[in-house]
Amino acid sequence: MINREGLKYTKEHEWLSIDGDVATVGITEYAAEKLGDIVFVDLPKVGSSTTYMKICGEIESTKSVGELYAPVDGEIVEVNEVVSGNPELVNHDPFGAGWLIKIRFTELPELLTHEQYAALTGEG
């Protein structure tokens, strides 16, 4: 079980787990719940570059389409292939098995702390 309080967050409802120069990225439980049942996840290719706050993927539920914003500048080093085949993992375990991408970043932008993110969503 990942410690949510140690994660970083964005206003676009992504979480980041930082390990050295690699960030593992997913969407928060709050975002997953708002989307409803997720039925399709479109992730970037390994090796592609990401730009802070540019769209790099899509998360579709039965009702709507959510965009995945790159939370850092960098390069995709891994994508969660399991989630592509089992998009419901994003609903069931958004902070664990439902992670989406890993990005090797050059520098970290200013991100939200757990407290700041909780305040943003009115939860916590």
Place this chain on the structure above:
Amino acid sequence: MKSIPLRDKHEALGASFTDFGGWEMPVRYSSDLAEHHAVRESAGLFDISHMGEIFIEGKDAASYLDFALVGAASEIAIGRAKYSLICNQAGGIIDDLIVYRLGQNAFLVVANASNREAVVSAMEERAKGLEVEVRDESDLWVLLAIQGPKSVSILSEITDSLLEDLKYYAISEAELAGVPCLLARTGYTGEDGFEIYIPVESGASVMDAIFAAGKDKGLLPTGLACRDTLRLEAGMPLYGHEMNLEINPFQAGFGKVVRLDKQGDFVGKAALAKLSQVAPEKVLVGLEGSGKRAARADYEVFVEGSTKPVGVITSGALSPTLGFPIAMAYVSADFAELDTPISVDIRGTQTAFRVVKLPFYKRAKN
């Protein structure tokens, strides 16, 4: 935003809410997909109390409805119902309706929530000079819809009425959990089921009784999210998507609902008679794709070699029952034939679909 009478009970059941035509409505309780499958496999209970209940009574009731709507209400047998439309003078669709005949001179007309005011005002206007009363009782009724193959079995636990004898598109008085209700065998999901009109003060007790009766039969509270995918699979149009004031019944595939042959004049007749003589330029079609990406409302539709769109999606989703994307679209009549390959611009990617027959899903008849 307006609230339905049992709003707080739905919150206690775990509902998330959405704004639907100015109403705060339950959108889902647990999971859209689980609720969708429950309706297809066992049963779901929807609260659709936002719908408008308009009672029509008086000596002229039948002939009045023949004048006010495009169908022939006077031909409906007592205790039966018909799908109908209310059009403006130009033949544009103000709303789609269910018309129930409750008695020789008494009808119940059910309108969409977002069109209730427009429908009531048009119906009042059209009643002038006739011996008929148009009574908007929308706030006096709770409307619950139980839908799914277990509906009969569940309701039979709380009523002595012979549910099996109530035919599809029929309505009858019935006592449910001791409460006198109007029970109709209608719905908007493509499954067997009932719509139950309950006096507002008894709504809570009837709802509790239905959930208690359905507890061991897989009954789930179901929200608008799955209602939309269910009706889409069943090829049922939704006002504001497949119909609006700019769309005429012939484009929407409802030519048969317009009874140009009925006696006397009706609102929109002259325009509709003309429209019936020419093939519509665009028509409503069903589309089926492969893969998992849904073509959603307002996405543009193309055919090979066209740089300009030949149509637009009105509703679309990844079908929970079928597992592939389905959609309804208005396309130029030149490309409406079955099996025509169509491509949909899904956020910048041209994605292959083909024209198929509606509905996408039909339940197996027992």
